[in-house]
Amino acid sequence: MNPRSKLFQGNFLHGKASIFTRNKQSSRPFCSSDSTATTPTSQSLNIPSLSELISKQHWSELKTHLKLNPTNSTTLLHHLLSSEADPGLTLRYFNWSQKEFRLSHPLELSFRLLHSLANAKKYSKMRALLDSFAKVENFHSNSLILHMVSMSGNSFCANSMIVDMLVLAYVRNRKTHLGLEVFKRAGDYGFRLSVFSCNPLLSGLVKESAIGDVEYVYKEIRRRKIEPDVITFNVVVNGLCKVGKLNKAGDVIEDMKAWGFLPNVVTYNTLIDGYCKMGRVGKMYKAESILKDMVANQVCPNEVTYNILIDGFCKDENVSAAKKVFDKMQRQGLRANVITYNSLINGLCCDGQIDEAINLRNKMLGSGVKPNVVTFNVLINGFCKKKMIKEARELFDDIRKQGLAPNAITYNTLIDACCKNGIMEEAIVLQSSMLEKGIFPDVSTYNCLIAGLCRKGDIEAARKLITDMEGKGLRADLVTYNIIIDALCKEGESRKAARLLNEIFKMGLSPSHVTYNTLMDGYCMEGNLKAAVNVKTRMEKEGRQANVVTYNVLIKGFCKKGKLEDANRLLNEMLERGLNPNRTTYEVVREEMMEKGFVPDIEGHLYNVSVGT
DNA sequence: ATATAGTATC
Numbered sequence: 323m324n325p326r327s328k329l330f331q332g333n334f335l336h337g338k339a340s341i342f343t344r345n346k347q348s349s350r351p352f353c354s355s356d357s358t359a360t361t362p363t364s365q366s367l368n369i370p371s372l373s374e375l376i377s378k379q380h381w382s383e384l385k386t387h388l389k390l391n392p393t394n395s396t397t398l399l400h401h402l403l404s405s406e407a408d409p410g411l412t413l414r415y416f417n418w419s420q421k422e423f424r425l426s427h428p429l430e431l432s433f434r435l436l437h438s439l440a441n442a443k444k445y446s447k448m449r450a451l452l453d454s455f456a457k458v459e460n461f462h463s464n465s466l467i468l469h470m471v472s473m474s475g476n477s478f479c480a481n482s483m484i485v486d487m488l489v490l491a492y493v494r495n496r497k498t499h500l501g502l503e504v505f506k507r508a509g510d511y512g513f514r515l516s517v518f519s520c521n522p523l524l525s526g527l528v529k530e531s532a533i534g535d536v537e538y539v540y541k542e543i544r545r546r547k548i549e550p551d552v553i554t555f556n557v558v559v560n561g562l563c564k565v566g567k568l569n570k571a572g573d574v575i576e577d578m579k580a581w582g583f584l585p586n587v588v589t590y591n592t593l594i595d596g597y598c599k600m601g602r603v604g605k606m607y608k609a610e611s612i613l614k615d616m617v618a619n620q621v622c623p624n625e626v627t628y629n630i631l632i633d634g635f636c637k638d639e640n641v642s643a644a645k646k647v648f649d650k651m652q653r654q655g656l657r658a659n660v661i662t663y664n665s666l667i668n669g670l671c672c673d674g675q676i677d678e679a680i681n682l683r684n685k686m687l688g689s690g691v692k693p694n695v696v697t698f699n700v701l702i703n704g705f706c707k708k709k710m711i712k713e714a715r716e717l718f719d720d721i722r723k724q725g726l727a728p729n730a731i732t733y734n735t736l737i738d739a740c741c742k743n744g745i746m747e748e749a750i751v752l753q754s755s756m757l758e759k760g761i762f763p764d765v766s767t768y769n770c771l772i773a774g775l776c777r778k779g780d781i782e783a784a785r786k787l788i789t790d791m792e793g794k795g796l797r798a799d800l801v802t803y804n805i806i807i808d809a810l811c812k813e814g815e816s817r818k819a820a821r822l823l824n825e826i827f828k829m830g831l832s833p834s835h836v837t838y839n840t841l842m843d844g845y846c847m848e849g850n851l852k853a854a855v856n857v858k859t860r861m862e863k864e865g866r867q868a869n870v871v872t873y874n875v876l877i878k879g880f881c882k883k884g885k886l887e888d889a890n891r892l893l894n895e896m897l898e899r900g901l902n903p904n905r906t907t908y909e910v911v912r913e914e915m916m917e918k919g920f921v922p923d924i925e926g927h928l929y930n931v932s933v934g935t
Numbered sequence: 936a937t938a939t940a941g942t943a944t945c
């Protein structure tokens with residue numbers, strides 16, 4: 323028996339620090355575990371000759387020696403780890419034996435192997451081993467795992483490295499929350515993590531929109547004095563922007579400057595995109611002022627910067643401003659790419675300028691930029707919005723001629739158009755043809771069809787389709803519920819619709835703005851303004867601020883009942899909260915208030931909206 | 936390892 327494993331066992335069983343562990347670590351959380359550590363018994367095995375077989379890589383011969391008793395393979399691993407065996411070879415034996423005998427060696431041995439690989443600087447082998455570990459790992463508690471890591475090796479550096487790589491392995495295998503848990507525990511042990519794990523962890527948390535966790539990790543990076551880099555800050559800024567915490571995103575940029583890091587083009591682009599997508603009144607003005615800041619700080623805008631602004635202006639229903647940015651971009655010597663064209667073509671389509679959109683597509687072809695399936699999707703959508711189904715179908719047929727393939731979004735767009743134009747049969751045919759092409763109808767496909775049936779007032783058929791969909795393993799999502807709620811409201815069954823809110827929570831979903839706004843609209847149509855206002859209160863209690871549509875719905879409801887003073891009060895409240903009135907707001911006010919001789923306080927502002935700023 | 940475009944519900 324070798325001294326190392328004896329020490330290991332004593333240490334493990336009694337929870338005392340061995341001479342190999344630092345005093346600091348003796349207070350680590352102790353786990354009484356299923357100690358799978360086996361005491362090596364070499365009597366029955368001829369270790370030297372087996373080691374010889376491994377070094378010669380005579381696997382089949384080795385198999386015949388070991389297969390009588392597979393626990394022998396673990397014993398052999400023990401010996402390899404305790405001897406001077408080459409770690410690379412031990413790793414090969416480790417992988418081979420696990421696969422050959424369909425077993426998992428004790429966790430402790432995996433980590434001892436990692437330590438010996440670390441000593442031999444075989445970092446990519448460590449990553450691969452941890453990656454396969456993270457793939458199957460679900461059941462061990464991370465406190466046990468960290469305990470194992472710290473017990474199975476004596477180098478603090480190697481411990482930190484292994485934990486760092488473990489976080490990365492979890493994140494890469496889409497187990498972000500396990501990665502986060504290890505990150506937290508690593509703090510208890512004092513292990514030093516690096517940007518190589520922290521950045522991907524942050525990025526994974528941003529993708530899951532776990533913004534609270536992003537902020538926690540960011541704080542911990544500062545507290546634990548982990549060296550960040552520009553990317554660390556950029557990811558955090560992105561996370562904050564995605565949930566609309568734009569001021570906090572600005573604070574992080576100030577932090578980074580104080581830390582000695584200069585914001586780069588990605589930092590600025592991220593913040594500009596944040597304002598474009600989540601900003602309120604004057605957001606595009608703000609976006610352009612960030613662009614000016616960026617230039618003043620000698621950071622040169624790139625294609626992405628301009629693409630973000632073009633899309634921002636288009637979504638803000640200001641295509642002419644988007645066109646100006648498009649021209650400016652080319653004057654700066656930057657080439658429009660497929661995303662630039664797609665964004666602007668989409669903007670034109672949404673604005674009803676389908677001919678302009680086609681012209682731009684031709685210009686795109688002329689300048690040698692190849693369209694992709696998105697280009698087709700936005701144009702098909704443009705034609706569909708104009709009820710030009712024939713043209714949309716022609717474009718659909720062109721996709722394959724261009725050597726491209728339609729995707730689920732292409733089909734969904736067409737299916738939705740058929741449903742909206744009363745040709746449900748066509749929609750069903752398209753749905754089955756997508757199956758033939760190996761593109762699986764998704765929840766959106768069903769939502770289009772369900773909405774189509776609801777529009778016809780056939781809620782029963784819609785419910786049947788939901789059952790059908792769930793039979794195919796697709797779960798109803800929030801949009802599905804919103805569609806049903808809308809249908810019930812339109813049938814004058816707002817109370818029934820309201821009961822679906824509880825069902826939404828039961829499904830582990832949470833109602834969105836659309837859900838509440840739809841229900842509010844239902845109550846307004848029934849003339850039950852009190853119930854509608856209660857929905858607004860409930861929504862705000864759930865942490866969802868009223869948006870423009872909320873106000874439009876309520877204002878319309880109050881106007882219909884002749885309560886113009888109340889409608890006016892809501893308009894003011896909307897502006898005070900920094901919300902931008904849109905065309906609908908304007909139309910509601912024009913038609914419902916002005917006609918009754920009532921001039922709302924914000925008429926001047928609405929006038930600007932109506933003519934376009 | 937970070938930033939940009941397209942479908943369905945109000």
